[in-house]
Amino acid sequence: MNANRAITTNPVETAKQSAQRLVAAMPRLVLEARRVAASVFHGLHGRRRAGPGENFWQYRRFHSGEPASRVDWRRSARDDHLYVREREWEAAHTIWIWPDRSPSMDFCSKQGLEWKLDRALVLAFALGELLVRGGERVGIPGIMRPTANRAVIDRMAEAILHESGSPESLPPPFTAGPRDEICLLGDFWNPAAEVTSALATMASGGAMGHVAQIVDPAEETFPYGGRVEFLEPEGAGSITVGRAEMWREDYVRRIALHRDRIREEAARHGWGFMIHRTDRPASELLLALRARMGETRNAIVRQQIASRIPEAAA
């Protein structure tokens, strides 16, 4: 079906239906996310290293020259050596993941493998799981505070299910810390100006970010013909097209233009812009995101290490 699952005029009804559907689909999405995350996890190494943090990491021998306050006397009393209790490094690094849950994501054409919303959620969960395993904190702007809980997928799913109010296409204006990272998963079919201004707001705090546009194949190829009335699912109106096949070229050109503008804005803030089609496997985008995040994080870690060395030296 080339349309939303339900075209109803009553927004409450629509929201209720989509919420019910979401609840029904959530366990499947969670499983799918775990599967995707597991397949990506192999070969990637987390932040398992000693550093500033809350949790015990290991005891190591005391090196002379270190502050005496670091000695763990309880452990050192057991034998003749002095030990230092190391804690696991917990980087104060937060990643905000924003899966777009607006009605426009509720779309799946015959060419698409999956509803866009499902794909966005799967990616969000999988990414969250990956990042938490990698020692990061993950949050959803507006509805979930950053957490490093192992059961992050469940937390995210609960937060999304308990979200009050109708979901918006773009994240609510929030201030991300300068070392935070933002990952936007959505279709970004809002007018380019809205998108760029939202990006500008988010990037204003100095956060890094990634914009992944999840689109249905039909939205790229426009496989329509004949007399068609196109409805905007978020209530922005409709347009009746006499012979849809005549519109294809113009549409494709406009899409490219739209994307160029978003990509340009993203690049201006040093953010990445990726396009993901729902007829491709979800892991493809996940790997790409993971790789890009790795780059940015390495840069951040380098920054942090650089900033800590003088501290340690002092």
Next chain:
Amino acid sequence: MIPGLPLDFVSPALLTALLALPALWWLLRLMPPRPRRIAFPPTRILFDIKPKEETPARTPWWLTALRLLLAALIILAAAGPIWKPAPAGMRASGPMVVLLDSGWASAASWEQRIRAANEIINRAENDRRPVALIASGAPQKDASLLRPGEARDALRLATPTPYTPVRADALAPLSQLLRQHADASVIWLSDGVDTGDGADFVKRLNEIAGDKITVVTGGIPTAHALKAPDNTAGGLTVKVLRADESAPANGTVRAHDLRGLALGEAPFSFKGGELETEARFDLPVEIRNDIARVEIANERSAGAVQLLDKRWRRRTVGIVSGGTVDTRQPLLSASFYLTRALGPFADVRTAESAAPSEAISHFIDQRLPVMILSDVGTIAPSAREKLERWIDDGGLLIRFAGPRLAAAEDDELVPVRLRRGGRVLGGSLSWEQPQHLGAFPRESPFHGLSVPEDVTVSRQVLAEPDGQLADRTWAALADGTPLVTSTKRGKGLLVLFHVAADTRWSNLPISGTFVEMLRKTIALAGTTAEEAPRPSAAARPTAHTIAPSRLLDGFGTLIPPGPTARPIPADFNEHASADHPPGFYGPPENFYAVNTLAAGDKLAPLDFGAIKVEPYRQAATIDLRAAMLAGVMLLMLADGLIVFWLSGGASRLAWRRAGTAALIAIAIFALGDGRGFAQSNTPAPAKPALSAADDFALRATLQTRLAYVVTGDSEVDNISRSGLEGLSLFLAQRTALEPGDPMGVDPARDELAFFPILYWPITPEAVKPTPEALAKIDAYMKQGGTILFDTRDAFASFGRGGGVSPALAKLREILSSLDIPELEPVPQDHVLTKSFFLLRDFPGRFATGKLWVEALPGPSAETETRPARAGDGVSPILITSNDFAGAWAINPDGQPLLPITQNEPRQREFAYRAGTNIVMYVLTGNYKADQVHAPALIERLGQ
């Protein structure tokens, strides 16, 4: 009804909906075709695109017109249009008189005739004209004008008459009506059949009504009729009549017995313009005698039915001749004349070269109803007693005089006392001339036969005159001398012809009257004293009458007699009339049939002379709804296609075309590939595909296998299979035979010839095999196969006290269709007891049942000393009730599957041994029996 147009509507009120069409026009013009609605997230992108060429917002006018037409058609169809072509032309005003032929000839197409009459009434109703209805079958005394509603009711009540109505009866009321209403017009719905009075009727009708008459005839086939059924020696023939060539030329005549069961069918066909043809039932005489009703299939009319009573029954007559010359001069003998005379209506058996007494006993033993003794003088006392008893029980004995009868002393088997000697007329010693026959008395069964002029009697035996002689005389000579006399004896009848059955005494035997006399006489056979129409009715000069019991209605169905049907006289021999409708008269066991048409009736096309003639219209009204709805469907289809085209459907198909083309390509490739495969396969004999039957045959023959019959009950089949597996294992362990895995076979489908033995468990629910399957089983048994039937119920039938268990009953049912030899329980010296193990009995899960085999020839002196006997070959059948398979059945791990009634290990072992012996027996036959003799043979060889 629309003036000018013969179009009518069932519910004309719906036509007002046509007024809404302009509004619909406006709406349709306004509304463009609805686009497909698609939710499309990037719609906002589309907002920025400058609009391309659009379809017009308004529907093109021709599409609107098409849709308006569609709507109008739907409204018209809903109103129920009926096309009514104008019926027969007639005067525009004045009363209408419908003259309806309602004889049997109308019955077959009664509905069409009534419909035609109804249409005329409907039209009269439309034109507000009164109607009069005169049915020729039941004309009222005075026909009056009716309102159309009343006329319709009267028409509904009208039924065709089963007899031929007298058309002239309708003339009186008609002329009376026409006198009262000079402006009336007459429509005669004629059946077009002239049964004799047609021309006269047309002439008189013309005089009365003249040019006011319109005849409706033709257009529907005229009636067939049956007459003159004749039960001849070869078969039952019946004449089929038709009035003209519009009646179908081919058809079938069916014969039924009294209960309505169909006994036979015979086709008939008219060649060219023939109006009369014959249908012939070639049935055995016993079946022909049961025929009580002959009718034309699919023609519901009393005229198409002929009822048969005992007069049409063919009797078997035994002829005993006292003469010896019969064999020397066969063509001059009395037997020959009698055989020829009886041939048309009876089957004759002659006593071949046997003494009269023997022949009489012989015929009585054969239970013949009629016997003719031709010139038999003295009868041996034993045969005579038998003969008297036979007559008392209802036999009909006809005797013919002759020299021996005339010479016989004290012959009591005659109806009247005879004077010895007889008289000779016209001889040299007589001054009297040979006598002619006198008229037949009224009471005689011969009454009604024409008295032949040329029959003379020159010699006869004379009766002693006494008081009863006149009553007993059926026929006399012109001078009053009795020629045929009869008397009742018990239930039977004794008839004496006072002349010989050959031409020595008279020329009666070579006249046609002789045949008729014999026919009438033999028709009395088997009747009982009370009902027989017999000539002793001197006290009741008004001939005795027979009341109707079941009569035919006009459609040829038997109904109880109505109040108007009157009894028929006993000698009624005409066609049916209003007083005597066709049907069965008299009590059921001795009924008398009256038919619509008698043998002399003829059918002819009715000649209407100068009267205007119109045909019946077969489909008088046409319901136009179907046609209109079909038109609506077509228009809808067209509209759909147009809308599809308008909304760019063609281009939408375009991107699909690639996929379709690919599909077609794949299909073609697959076909081509398949063909190529087949071609490449035919020359290469490398690996021909095995059919299922071949596969079965290979599996069955590559290894010796035990087989069981699949019953369809999965539990039983599982036990059969595992039982034979267990037996196969036992055989492999103990004997040289290593059978393959047992196979289940379906006797109906599979070839059985591969298996030495079939184990067939019988379940009470089993379905009896089809005749084809039974034929295969029979062939299997005949060609050396052995079937081991197991009813598996020895335990269940133990306490039954000799009753037949359900499985045994089923087995008997199956075996009843097979050629089964005589059976016996396995005797102690049967080779089965020694073919491998030495066994005394053959237990299975139960030990109480016996194993039955084909009975061996009894022990002869030579074989008595031998320890084992075997017939030639192997018993084709073994029957047990001990549930062998249950005892043999093992699990895959070799453990027994089912418990055994007692002596667990021992009885199971013996069950296996019994199975082994049976298998060895069927595989080796009597070889094992010979083996038993080996020591004796060796000894005889002197070693």
